[in-house]
Amino acid sequence: MSTQPPLRLPKRLLIANRGEIAIRVARTAREMGIATIGVYSESDAGAAHLAHVDDAEPLGNGGPSETYLSSDRLIAAARAARADAVHPGYGFLSENAAFARAVEGAGLLWIGAPPGAIEAMGGKLAARALMEEAGVPVVPGSPRGASDRELVEEARRIGFPVLVKASAGGGGKGMSRVERPEDLPAALDEGRRLAQAAFSDGTVYLERLLEGARHVEIQVFGDRLGGAAHLFERECSVQRRHQKIVEESPSPALDAALRDAMGTAAVAAARAVGYVGAGTVEFLLDASRRFYFLEMNTRLQVEHPITEATTGLDLVRAQIEIASGAPIPRAWTDGTLSQRGHAVELRLYAEDPVEFLPRSGRVHVWREPAGPGVRVDAGVAAGTSVGVEYDPLLAKLVVHAADRGAAIARARRALSEWIVLGVETNAALLAEVLEAPEFVSGAYSTDLVERIRSRAKEPDSESGPPDAAWIAAALALSSAASATSSARSGASTVSGAGADPWDDHSAWRAGA
Amino acid sequence: MSGIRIESGRASRTVRLESAAADVDGRRASIAVRELDAWTRELEVGGVRHRVAWAREGDRVFVWCDGEIFVFSRTRPTRSAAGADRGGDLRAPMPGRVRRAAVAAGDRVARGDVILVLEAMKMEHAIRAPRDGVIRAVHVREGDLVDAGMELAEIE
Numbered sequence: 001m002s003t004q005p006p007l008r009l010p011k012r013l014l015i016a017n018r019g020e021i022a023i024r025v026a027r028t029a030r031e032m033g034i035a036t037i038g039v040y041s042e043s044d045a046g047a048a049h050l051a052h053v054d055d056a057e058p059l060g061n062g063g064p065s066e067t068y069l070s071s072d073r074l075i076a077a078a079r080a081a082r083a084d085a086v087h088p089g090y091g092f093l094s095e096n097a098a099f100a101r102a103v104e105g106a107g108l109l110w111i112g113a114p115p116g117a118i119e120a121m122g123g124k125l126a127a128r129a130l131m132e133e134a135g136v137p138v139v140p141g142s143p144r145g146a147s148d149r150e151l152v153e154e155a156r157r158i159g160f161p162v163l164v165k166a167s168a169g170g171g172g173k174g175m176s177r178v179e180r181p182e183d184l185p186a187a188l189d190e191g192r193r194l195a196q197a198a199f200s201d202g203t204v205y206l207e208r209l210l211e212g213a214r215h216v217e218i219q220v221f222g223d224r225l226g227g228a229a230h231l232f233e234r235e236c237s238v239q240r241r242h243q244k245i246v247e248e249s250p251s252p253a254l255d256a257a258l259r260d261a262m263g264t265a266a267v268a269a270a271r272a273v274g275y276v277g278a279g280t281v282e283f284l285l286d287a288s289r290r291f292y293f294l295e296m297n298t299r300l301q302v303e304h305p306i307t308e309a310t311t312g313l314d315l316v317r318a319q320i321e322i323a324s325g326a327p328i329p330r331a332w333t334d335g336t337l338s339q340r341g342h343a344v345e346l347r348l349y350a351e352d353p354v355e356f357l358p359r360s361g362r363v364h365v366w367r368e369p370a371g372p373g374v375r376v377d378a379g380v381a382a383g384t385s386v387g388v389e390y391d392p393l394l395a396k397l398v399v400h401a402a403d404r405g406a407a408i409a410r411a412r413r414a415l416s417e418w419i420v421l422g423v424e425t426n427a428a429l430l431a432e433v434l435e436a437p438e439f440v441s442g443a444y445s446t447d448l449v450e451r452i453r454s455r456a457k458e459p460d461s462e463s464g465p466p467d468a469a470w471i472a473a474a475l476a477l478s479s480a481a482s483a484t485s486s487a488r489s490g491a492s493t494v495s496g497a498g499a500d501p502w503d504d505h506s507a508w509r510a511g512a
Numbered sequence: 513m514s515g516i517r518i519e520s521g522r523a524s525r526t527v528r529l530e531s532a533a534a535d536v537d538g539r540r541a542s543i544a545v546r547e548l549d550a551w552t553r554e555l556e557v558g559g560v561r562h563r564v565a566w567a568r569e570g571d572r573v574f575v576w577c578d579g580e581i582f583v584f585s586r587t588r589p590t591r592s593a594a595g596a597d598r599g600g601d602l603r604a605p606m607p608g609r610v611r612r613a614a615v616a617a618g619d620r621v622a623r624g625d626v627i628l629v630l631e632a633m634k635m636e637h638a639i640r641a642p643r644d645g646v647i648r649a650v651h652v653r654e655g656d657l658v659d660a661g662m663e664l665a666e667i668e
Contacts, residue, residue, distance in 0.1 A: 197611075352606070355605070358606060358608070359606070360607045360659075360660075361569075362569075364567040364569070364574070365551050365567045365576075367551050367565075387607075388606075388607040388608055416578075417579070419551055419565050419581075420581065421575075421576060421581070422574060428580070431580070463523070464521065464523025464525075465523070465580075465582040465584075466577065467539065468562040468564065468577055468578070469520075470527050471527060471529075471534045471555065472555055472562075472573075472575045472577060473520075473527070473573045474534065475545070475566070476566040476567075476573040476575070477518065477568065477584075477586050478529055484551075484565075484566060484567045484568070485565045485567070
């Protein structure tokens with residue numbers, strides 16, 4: 001981009017989000033000399049992201065729908081802070097065309113997808129039709145406007161098991177697997193109810209359930225001059241409840257020819273909707289290496305750092321520059337850019353390890369992994385309260401190494417350094433994934449977590465933690481010991497709240 | 513010193529601490545604790561060195577030990593048989609918001625009937641009747657925020 005006339009970059013960026021992604025965006029903006037403005041709901045007044053912004057605007061009282069999902073309050077905050085641009089992060093209003101229009105209507109630079117592209121891809125059914133026209137293969141499924149009777153017919157044609165999916169859906173919400181024709185009517189009703197509640201659009205459709213398929217996505221970018229390019233793939237097959245927990249790049253399932261074919265299809269998808277900015281085209285890849293368009297996410301993805309690690313690029317910087325009018329760099333399209341080494345991302349969620357239900361609590365001890373090739377994007381710090389109002393993602397660990405074997409070894413090493421005490425997390429499951437023979441060999445699909453869980457039921461239940469851990473627990477519980485293993489009870493690493501985790505909460509007895 | 517009964521998942525142990533030794537279900541070993549940094553300590557058990565860190569919240573303890581994290585809780589004497597065995601109380605398995613209350617006090621329910629639907633980030637969770645009975649009380653309303661373990665309704 002250096003050969004272009006100087007860009008008119010924004011000067012004051014409002015980050016309409018919270019948690020790790022708000023911090024992620026703020027870091028790049030500051031590197032670019034752009035002032036950052038954070039926003040916060042009343043319950044987030046001490047949240048970690050506020051320690052990383054130059055200014056913060058309150059969004060007032062109430063749950064997510066009245067704060068981080070309130071277009072009016074966010075625009076008002078941007079005005080109050082004299083912002084000239086808005087970055088939506090992911091989730092919340094990042095894929096909301098009305099918000100994108102409101103931002104642009106207020107004379108602010110929208111660092112997201114064009115509203116028209118968001119709408120074209122937001123309705124999964126319409127997107128499927130659009131992709132078929134553009135020559136991008138889609139998963140066999142039911143057409144638009146089918147009645148219940150027609151859907152039952154369609155299901156027979158497609159073949160059971162089928163998936164019921166919400167047209168306006170995402171993140172597995174409103175999605176269910178149906179094994180038998182007689183269960184379909186009830187599943188359609190339940191899917192519509194959930195979809196209506198979650199997205200205010202009860203439209204559902206059917207898709208063939210591809211058993212043993214992998215979930216591989218392509219990072220794309222479009223610019224305002226009609227250019228489009230892809231930044232290779234991310235393998236996202238390690239999921240629980242249809243949500244990703246481990247991603248890697250490159251995918252062990254792709255060779256150069258398949259990568260090229262999927263990249264070309266993804267760029268065609270982006271061009272079909274006049275895409276601008278960062279987007280991701282998700283594909284299912286079946287056992288016979290056929291790929292099908294699943295959906296396009298018209299925003300930055302949670303797992304974007306593994307692309308950053310393997311390409312050496314800063315995707316948030318690219319978003320800001322391209323939104324400001326920069327063209328896609330020539331190196332992205334002329335074959336100069338290549339994938340280097342191997343990257344793995346582990347998502348740490350506050351959830352119980354058995355049923356994956358969200359957990360709340362207070363993070364009393366937080367020590368992040370470090371060392372060569374290790375990056376942690378965290379939305380919490382020691383002392384942070386984790387509630388249930390927001391996404392339970394606590395942090396992402398991203399490792400990069402010369403090859404896949406070294407990256408897995410590095411991921412195991414880094415995960416073992418991570419000390420998170422006070423909230424239950426999925427750390428043990430992440431460790432199991434890194435040890436699973438299927439993951440180690442690379443021959444895994446979206447059922448990996450279920451396979452791990454079915455194996456875990458077999459061994460004797462009498463194993464449990466090692467004696468040293470029981471002794472440590474007894475030391476902690478015995479009245480003579482302090483409430484944490486920290487000898488220095490003031491040695492907190494709180495970065496955001498300004499609150500000392502030891503001086504409140506009666507449940508805690510800070511020892512001498 | 514009398515032992516502490518501790519549980520973790522389905523496992524449980526009795527641990528007795530002495531000044532320089534510990535006994536875990538009859539396995540006695542010398543122990544020594546040394547500070548390493550702000551959070552971690554070295555715990556030597558029978559001459560083998562472990563790195564540990566812990567945080568306690570009431571009767572619950574989080575322990576990081578040699579790279580793995582475990583959650584423990586002190587085992588308290590079981591509640592009176594009346595409360596525990598009847599299985600009459602319905603408790604929230606997770607913190608969340610009450611999305612739907614499918615029953616009211618006085619309703620007759622069969623085992624497996626949906627009593628309430630809880631919602632936490634991105635998923636719904638049905639609370640079902642553990643057995644046949646009559647709803648004695650529903651303690652929450654639609655829209656309420658509940659904590660894990662909170663009593664939601666009673667069946668008799």
